[in-house]
Amino acid sequence: MFSGLTKFILGFFLAIAVLIGGGAAIALYFMNRTGIAPAKPIYSNDSPSVKAQAPKKTEPGGGKPALTPGTSTQSSPSSTSTPTEAPKATPSSKPLPAGAYRGRVSWAEGLSLRSQPNQEAEKIGGVPFNQKIIILSESDDKSWQKIRLEGSEQEGWVKAGNTEKVDEQ
Numbered sequence: 001m002f003s004g005l006t007k008f009i010l011g012f013f014l015a016i017a018v019l020i021g022g023g024a025a026i027a028l029y030f031m032n033r034t035g036i037a038p039a040k041p042i043y044s045n046d047s048p049s050v051k052a053q054a055p056k057k058t059e060p061g062g063g064k065p066a067l068t069p070g071t072s073t074q075s076s077p078s079s080t081s082t083p084t085e086a087p088k089a090t091p092s093s094k095p096l097p098a099g100a101y102r103g104r105v106s107w108a109e110g111l112s113l114r115s116q117p118n119q120e121a122e123k124i125g126g127v128p129f130n131q132k133i134i135i136l137s138e139s140d141d142k143s144w145q146k147i148r149l150e151g152s153e154q155e156g157w158v159k160a161g162n163t164e165k166v167d168e169q
Helices: 002-034 046-050
Strands: 101-105 111-114 124-127 132-137 144-149 157-158 163-165
Touching: 124 157, 132 163
Parallel strands: none
Antiparallel strands: 101 132, 101 163, 111 124, 111 157, 132 144, 144 157
């Protein structure tokens, strides 16, 4: 009888340990999955060279793209990619409007360009990281900035605090 009671108690604690261990493993798995940064968004007005550099999809959990029949795993020496420099906007030769200054986007993921200075306004484009811009004005509450893309006539509103002033040289 003592042996049966010991087995029951030992089995009970073993079951609890398995449940706790399994729950901890599942929690760690999902916490690690949420720590992976999403792919950089590609906007419809991006240049073709940016679209060509879009990340390729891989099989989940594999890390390598799946091979299709007829493809080999050897890489040719000519397949090494050389980084290409993104096309730069040409600085506008016309003078800046009163109160405007040159700047650049400092938010690493880029910014959404909106038609009005509020979060619900229509998105009219995107501004990539380090893009040179001209800050034309700020909203009354200083939380939005009206900008123009340098070398372009496209204007819109972005959240303030995501740009920085650059020294004019």
